[in-house]
Amino acid sequence: MNESHQPAQPAPVTPQSGPKKRKVPSTNQFFAKNTWNIFVYLLIGEFMALVIDIAFLLVDITAVQIIVTIVNVFAYCAMVSSAAWHYGNKDLNRYQFGHTEKNLKRGFWAGLIVSIYPLFFCVGLILANLGYMPYFDVVYKVGNGIFYHYYNWVAGGLVPSQLSWWQLLIIILPNVITVICTTLGYYFGFKDVDVVSRFVYRRGKQPQQENPEKKDRAGFL
Secondary structure, X not given: OOOOOOOOOOOOOOOOOOOOOOOOOOHHHHHHHHHHHHHHHHHHHHHHHHHHHHHOOXXXXXXXXXXXXXXXXXXXXXXXXXXXXXXXXXXXXXXXXXXXXXXXXXXXXXXXXXXXXXXHHHHHHHHHHOOOOOOHHHHHHHHOHHHHHXXXXXXXXXXXXXXXXXXXXXXXXXXXXXXXXXXXXHHHHHOOOOHHHHHHOOOOOOOOOOOHHHHHHHHHO
């Protein structure tokens, strides 16, 4: 009796699992993430300014206070504009790959959002000027440390309720520096312009090369 041999069934083919494609965040998600990064750098800049202010709190020398204020403002601007620059530079990459549209105003809008922090102290100072929080100037100078000495110069020892409208305006106005830093930082980042590198390494300036004869003589000696 002949045995009937059935053909072997082919093994089921399982689809090969390749590397998972990374999900590209939407424009709004990317905006929210980088706005948060800018806000974190803003807080770091304010904290650094507060530490420097405390370190020189008892130094009653105008020249030192001016230097401290310049250092605080410069460090703050460097932190905020750097975060905005990286946001703009990453947006440039997303734009080149078709993941977002070109919008140079994103740095401005991000600056407005993170400016909620200094805006809180400005509103509190206005309320203090109206007599609701008479000692809010202490909170303002601690929370907005980059302008600690600047506030003292303009206020001249007056409590907030004694400040005139023009003194209040002069104190509050410099807080727009946050929006300026984020707007310019994002713009230069999107244009892929590194201002610091261009300032340090000027165009047309080639690195100095060693004189081969001098090198040979040095090696011979």
